[in-house]
Amino acid sequence: MAGYQLFDPIETPLEGANLIEASAGTGKTYTVTGLFLRLLLEKNLGVRQILVVTFTEAATEELKGKIRKKIREAIDAFSAGTSGDSFLYRLIQRQASADKALRLLQDALDDFDEASIFTIHGFCRRMLHENAFESGSLFDTELVTDPSAMIQESVDDFWRHHLYTGSPLFVNYALTNRFTPGELISLLKRKMNQPFLRIVPEKEGPETEPQEKRFREAFSRTLKAWSVSKDEVAVSSFPAKGSTGVNILFQSLESG
Numbered sequence: 001m002a003g004y005q006l007f008d009p010i011e012t013p014l015e016g017a018n019l020i021e022a023s024a025g026t027g028k029t030y031t032v033t034g035l036f037l038r039l040l041l042e043k044n045l046g047v048r049q050i051l052v053v054t055f056t057e058a059a060t061e062e063l064k065g066k067i068r069k070k071i072r073e074a075i076d077a078f079s080a081g082t083s084g085d086s087f088l089y090r091l092i093q094r095q096a097s098a099d100k101a102l103r104l105l106q107d108a109l110d111d112f113d114e115a116s117i118f119t120i121h122g123f124c125r126r127m128l129h130e131n132a133f134e135s136g137s138l139f140d141t142e143l144v145t146d147p148s149a150m151i152q153e154s155v156d157d158f159w160r161h162h163l164y165t166g167s168p169l170f171v172n173y174a175l176t177n178r179f180t181p182g183e184l185i186s187l188l189k190r191k192m193n194q195p196f197l198r199i200v201p202e203k204e205g206p207e208t209e210p211q212e213k214r215f216r217e218a219f220s221r222t223l224k225a226w227s228v229s230k231d232e233v234a235v236s237s238f239p240a241k242g243s244t245g246v247n248i249l250f251q252s253l254e255s256g
């Protein structure tokens with residue numbers, strides 16, 4: 001394949017940074033498993049010193065299972081001195097001492113419960129706990145992968161606080177303008193996904209009480225005038241006839 005370099009987990013250097021991008025089923029897990037073995041044997045690293053992170057709990061369990069199995073297979077292979085598995089076969093060829101390799105593999109298996117194989121959030125949680133002072137995080141900091149329930153709770157809280165106690169006029173206005181708990185939830189999610197977004201205005205909104213008072217007074221004056229002169233008002237002469245605002249006004253006047 002032109003432009004592509006063939007990746008070989010047994011030959012690839014263990015130094016520096018390597019980025020591999022590959023689609024599902026192409027051998028990523030297989031490769032990580034092989035590299036783990038090479039780090040044990042060629043770099044004399046313990047299982048705690050090799051950090052493996054992946055996305056989900058399921059992928060983490062799969063990786064742990066596959067790496068542990070591969071270590072067992074490697075022990076069998078080194079004991080037998082050969083293997084039908086081409087990776088393990090070549091791994092044996094690369095090792096000067098089978099005894100040393102067996103010792104390292106057995107240690108890895110014994111310590112495997114302490115292997116640093118985590119989900120990304122599991123790793124973050126562990127780092128925050130282990131470095132609680134440096135990171136300024138609380139000892140009982142909890143990392144939540146799905147914050148939906150928290151978002152819902154905050155929105156419910158906000159709604160109870162500001163809308164249940166709000167004047168009917170304000171609540172009505174908010175709902176007519178699609179200011180609903182659902183809208184607030186999606187707003188909050190957008191803000192969380194893009195923390196750099198600035199919410200304007202930053203402070204509390206203006207006091208609506210005086211405006212509402214003026215509105216109610218004006219409405220009541222209009223209502224009185226309407227009952228007296230409604231037959232004189234030629235609705236068709238309104239330039240904005242048909243617009244929602246005018247319709248709502250007429251409906252409101254009609255129903256008092």
Ligand SMILES: Nc1ncnc2c1ncn2[C@@H]1O[C@H](COP(=O)(O)OP(=O)(O)O)[C@@H](O)[C@H]1O
Nearest residue numbers: 022023024025026027028029030031032086087
């Ligand atoms: N180089 C390889 N030699 C032999 N089998 C391989 C090799 N690469 C992948 N496989 C096998 O192919 C299947 C898919 O590989 P896997 O590592 O699970 O893919 P990915 O993690 O990219 O989805 C597995 O059964 C794995 O053992």
Ligand SMILES: [Mg+2]
Nearest residue numbers: 025028029030
């Ligand atoms: Mg995989």
